[in-house]
Amino acid sequence: MTATPRGRKPEEVKSAARALEVLELLGAEGARLSLAEMAAAMSVPKSSLHAILRTMEARHWVDLDPAGARYSLGLKALLTGTAYLEGDDVVSLAGPVLDALAEETGESVHLGRLDGTDVVYLAKRESRHALRMYSAVGRRLPAHATALGKAMLSQYDAAEVRMRLNWPLERLTPDTVTEPDELLEQLAGARLRGWACDDGENSVDIKCVAVALGTGQGGGDAISCSAPKSRMDDARTEEVAGAVTEAAHSLRTLLKRLGQH
Numbered sequence: 471m472t473a474t475p476r477g478r479k480p481e482e483v484k485s486a487a488r489a490l491e492v493l494e495l496l497g498a499e500g501a502r503l504s505l506a507e508m509a510a511a512m513s514v515p516k517s518s519l520h521a522i523l524r525t526m527e528a529r530h531w532v533d534l535d536p537a538g539a540r541y542s543l544g545l546k547a548l549l550t551g552t553a554y555l556e557g558d559d560v561v562s563l564a565g566p567v568l569d570a571l572a573e574e575t576g577e578s579v580h581l582g583r584l585d586g587t588d589v590v591y592l593a594k595r596e597s598r599h600a601l602r603m604y605s606a607v608g609r610r611l612p613a614h615a616t617a618l619g620k621a622m623l624s625q626y627d628a629a630e631v632r633m634r635l636n637w638p639l640e641r642l643t644p645d646t647v648t649e650p651d652e653l654l655e656q657l658a659g660a661r662l663r664g665w666a667c668d669d670g671e672n673s674v675d676i677k678c679v680a681v682a683l684g685t686g687q688g689g690g691d692a693i694s695c696s697a698p699k700s701r702m703d704d705a706r707t708e709e710v711a712g713a714v715t716e717a718a719h720s721l722r723t724l725l726k727r728l729g730q731h
Contacts, residue, residue, distance in 0.1 A: 502540035536537035571717040577697040589619040617680035620666035621692040624657040645670040677702040679711045681718040
């Protein structure tokens with residue numbers, strides 16, 4: 471087999487690529503889509519896409535609603551995603567560490583991975599409080615607008631960050647940092663103190679701190695702790711950052727013993 475030259479994408483099989491595009495589209499939208507909507511989004515003929523969807527439905531990769539009008543991800547997609555998490559060493563080892571951090575802080579705790587320009591949540595522990603942030607395993611968010619993403623981006627120099635991100639940056643809230651110089655300044659600060667902060671940049675009134683692990687594929691992993699701003703004044707932020715830093719150190723130690731870091 472001839473290896474694909476570095477920097478070039480391998481030649482794609484059209485039907486396989488379209489089947490994967492279906493999964494990516496339904497996963498990104500998080501809602502049922504009609505054949506026409508999917509064909510328009512993918513820029514493919516409805517007749518070609520319909521044949522692919524019939525095969526995927528028969529193999530339970532997609533589901534069709536009772537009215538026969540809209541598609542969603544199927545059970546096979548869930549089982550495959552679950553198998554990915556169960557087979558990931560970082561996720562497996564992180565469980566007890568996340569449990570302990572959530573117990574210590576009483577707040578929402580996450581493990582995230584950098585995937586391109588986004589952060590993907592791989593694991594979560596809920597806050598004990600009724601007022602908490604919304605999040606879910608598998609959710610994707612722009613890296614520049616999250617503490618998790620900024621913690622991982624801070625592992626790269628300014629030139630690498632400029633190359634990795636898609637400019638102009640998306641603004642999720644009025645406080646989202648979108649100016650290159652301001653973001654790079656924040657990353658430099660995170661690099662210096664060892665943890666990153668998102669102050670209402672992803673969700674209004676939510677503050678989050680995160681520490682990079684320096685592990686994982688495609689850009690690294692990080693641990694975070696999030697809470698409403700009403701429970702995260704400066705002193706509490708420093709306290710939580712210390713707890714997250716200790717948790718990250720514990721997980722790194724476990725990964726080193728396993729030979730993953």
